[in-house]
Amino acid sequence: MQGSLPVADRPRRPEWMKVRAPSADSRYYDVRKLIHGASLHTICEEARCPNIGECWGRGTATFQILGDTCTRACRYCYVHSGKPDGPPDPLEPLRLAQTAAQMGLKHIVITSVDRDDLPDRGAGHYAATIRALKRRFPAVSVEVLTPDFLDVEEDALRVVLAERPDVFNHNIETVRRLHARMRGAKASYDKALWLLRRAKEVVDYPVLTKSGIIVGLGETNDEVLETMRDLRAHGVDVVTIGQYLQPSAQHARIDRWVHPDEFRWFREQGEALGFGSVFSGPLVRSSYRADEQRHAAETGRGPVAY
Ligand code: SF4
Numbered sequence: 001m002q003g004s005l006p007v008a009d010r011p012r013r014p015e016w017m018k019v020r021a022p023s024a025d026s027r028y029y030d031v032r033k034l035i036h037g038a039s040l041h042t043i044c045e046e047a048r049c050p051n052i053g054e055c056w057g058r059g060t061a062t063f064q065i066l067g068d069t070c071t072r073a074c075r076y077c078y079v080h081s082g083k084p085d086g087p088p089d090p091l092e093p094l095r096l097a098q099t100a101a102q103m104g105l106k107h108i109v110i111t112s113v114d115r116d117d118l119p120d121r122g123a124g125h126y127a128a129t130i131r132a133l134k135r136r137f138p139a140v141s142v143e144v145l146t147p148d149f150l151d152v153e154e155d156a157l158r159v160v161l162a163e164r165p166d167v168f169n170h171n172i173e174t175v176r177r178l179h180a181r182m183r184g185a186k187a188s189y190d191k192a193l194w195l196l197r198r199a200k201e202v203v204d205y206p207v208l209t210k211s212g213i214i215v216g217l218g219e220t221n222d223e224v225l226e227t228m229r230d231l232r233a234h235g236v237d238v239v240t241i242g243q244y245l246q247p248s249a250q251h252a253r254i255d256r257w258v259h260p261d262e263f264r265w266f267r268e269q270g271e272a273l274g275f276g277s278v279f280s281g282p283l284v285r286s287s288y289r290a291d292e293q294r295h296a297a298e299t300g301r302g303p304v305a306y
Pocket residue numbers: 043044045049050051052053055056060061062285286287288289
């Protein structure tokens with residue numbers, strides 16, 4: 001998965017894609033030490049997220065459970081693909097809860113690699129992690145960004161949602177036309193929509209649902225709008241839209257740099273469709289300022305502008 005484009009072939013990053021390096025006086029290095037010291041993984045590092053300096057500098061991070069090896073190989077994703085080493089680490093939930101406490105997090109975001117090798121696709125480990133967090137801090141909110149739980153969707157949803165996470169997030173990732181090409185034959189656009197709708201049906205509390213779209217993979221703006229319509233039609237409360245960055249020469253090429261004005265248009269369209277919050281901007285990622293996304297959706301304050 002490593003590698004980079006020859007310099008001449010690299011699409012030049014426009015000004016609006018520039019990110020700040022971690023600053024020495026921020027919390028970045030403390031967060032790094034805590035996470036590495038506890039042998040935890042984060043999607044921030046595994047996916048080479050461009051916001052890591054900002055997010056870790058603010059003392060936040062998104063934990064990645066179930067190891068560092070994914071059983072899928074989506075064409076836009078830098079997370080290592082292959083055969084995972086074995087069953088989930090049973091002590092990971094406790095280490096994660098301990099680390100979240102040391103970081104003083106109020107809103108904790110957990111995601112994972114896909115684990116198609118496990119009979120429950122990792123749902124039990126998600127449940128154990130939420131349980132460990134809620135037991136330790138009943139007042140914090142927990143957001144899960146889950147895989148699609150291939151072929152065990154209903155059972156896995158029930159296991160995860162029985163622990164009452166505050167936000168259920170599942171990324172649709174791209175528009176219908178590109179979905180199979182980017183995500184592979186195991187994933188399904190309609191299954192992703194189903195999972196998001198079904199999450200609300202199987203709970204007896206007001207879970208917030210959320211999904212994310214990556215742009216710059218070859219979609220049109222009208223197709224993005226169509227995907228937002230599909231998400232709203234399946235009851236999704238929060239949507240995030242951000243620019244694709246090609247992580248290596250082996251990954252899908254960047255089709256276009258989406259202009260900030262287009263991101264603004266997506267936000268306005270999403271607002272008109274009735275989302276509680278639309279985070280739409282070049283550097284927006286699913287977990288970017290997730291606490292604010294949730295707050296915006298719950299208070300009806302509306303989407304935050306970038
Ligand atoms: S946007 Fe999400 S993945 Fe990226 S650094 Fe921030 S918390 Fe981590």
